Amino acid sequence: MLKIRFLELYYKKNCSRFYYYNRLNLKYPTFLKFASYFCSMIEDKNQQRTPLSELGEFGLIDHLTKQFNIKQESTIKGIGDDAAVLNFNTNNTVISTDLLIEGVHFDLSYMPLKHLGYKAIIVNLSDIYAMNAEATQVTVSIAVSNRFTLEALEELYEGIALAAKIYNVDVVGGDTTSSTSGLVISVTALGSVDAKNEVYRNGAKSNDLLVVTGDLGAAYMGLQVLEREKEVFKVNSNNQPDLDGYTYLIERQLKPEARKDIRQLLKDLDVKPSSMIDVSDGLSSEIIHLCKQSDTGCDLYEDKIPLDPQVISTCEEFNIDSTTVALNGGEDYELLFTVSQDDFPKIKANPNFSIIGYMKEASAGVNLVTRADTQIPLKAQGWKNFED
Numbered sequence: 001m002l003k004i005r006f007l008e009l010y011y012k013k014n015c016s017r018f019y020y021y022n023r024l025n026l027k028y029p030t031f032l033k034f035a036s037y038f039c040s041m042i043e044d045k046n047q048q049r050t051p052l053s054e055l056g057e058f059g060l061i062d063h064l065t066k067q068f069n070i071k072q073e074s075t076i077k078g079i080g081d082d083a084a085v086l087n088f089n090t091n092n093t094v095i096s097t098d099l100l101i102e103g104v105h106f107d108l109s110y111m112p113l114k115h116l117g118y119k120a121i122i123v124n125l126s127d128i129y130a131m132n133a134e135a136t137q138v139t140v141s142i143a144v145s146n147r148f149t150l151e152a153l154e155e156l157y158e159g160i161a162l163a164a165k166i167y168n169v170d171v172v173g174g175d176t177t178s179s180t181s182g183l184v185i186s187v188t189a190l191g192s193v194d195a196k197n198e199v200y201r202n203g204a205k206s207n208d209l210l211v212v213t214g215d216l217g218a219a220y221m222g223l224q225v226l227e228r229e230k231e232v233f234k235v236n237s238n239n240q241p242d243l244d245g246y247t248y249l250i251e252r253q254l255k256p257e258a259r260k261d262i263r264q265l266l267k268d269l270d271v272k273p274s275s276m277i278d279v280s281d282g283l284s285s286e287i288i289h290l291c292k293q294s295d296t297g298c299d300l301y302e303d304k305i306p307l308d309p310q311v312i313s314t315c316e317e318f319n320i321d322s323t324t325v326a327l328n329g330g331e332d333y334e335l336l337f338t339v340s341q342d343d344f345p346k347i348k349a350n351p352n353f354s355i356i357g358y359m360k361e362a363s364a365g366v367n368l369v370t371r372a373d374t375q376i377p378l379k380a381q382g383w384k385n386f387e388d
């Protein structure tokens, strides 16, 4: 995850200005909306530093979880008993878990805790939506060392609460325990889906259309911009980061969102994907997952990959190939799915969807068809190898 300490320093100097201009709503509405949001994430409202030992484990759990209200009908019993009780009636339950470890998945010396809490929830919800399910509950467990204060954990839980509120999920449980070294966060997300609407990775058929929501590569380019500005800031801390032309990229990197809306949209269009996955590691590896699970091949058309104009211009500026960024950048949290060709009329004009290729027999392999009309086998590079 991202190193943005320098941004915090910059925003801390300017937050009151951003709030003021945002309220006036005169110019740069997108940038100011984002800047105000970012300020609210890093604002240090509370200068107190209360050691966790003052509360004890049970006091701590009570304190951190008292803000969570139950909104979902399926939550019968939330936090406060030995276990939560849920009732999904005749629907199937979908469960996904992620483990985030300090020093491996995030670096706390740079990552605001509120962001971390928000993102920890988003990445899990994205997996629930990829099953074509409604996300309904989460549990959050953390292990912390005694270098964390109560106020630090409050910040983390503010991010968790914000995501839970926006995505309408209940926080129904979790555990807090001590760790001898860093911070560990484990989030489990639960969802509910009518069995006939479930979508797996393994249902794609030859000739199905390959479709992706939104656009790709922006989160990765946001990271490039922030890394560059950080270097500038290191040289002279009075240099203000030049972020005006990169708002969309930075927002996608700092405030990822999951595609909660797609399930309803597909329902309204009366389209059930034959397979689906969320794009967390980059388009390339997600396509390979679908093909492997479905035992198909695929042709992906380079000229159909959706890119925001800011991604294209910033790739040119950084001299990076935009197709490579879309294929291997990751952290887009869009949904990638396949549909029968019969559904083409229902999705073709929808601005949320891009048809980027079609599935083939497994023997055809998984290929990128370039603008020059040559075929290149796709490789699953993922985020890490891409950085090497």
Ligand SMILES: [Mg+2]
Pocket (backbone or CB within 6 Å): 126, 127, 130, 277, 278, 280
């Ligand atoms: Mg996933």
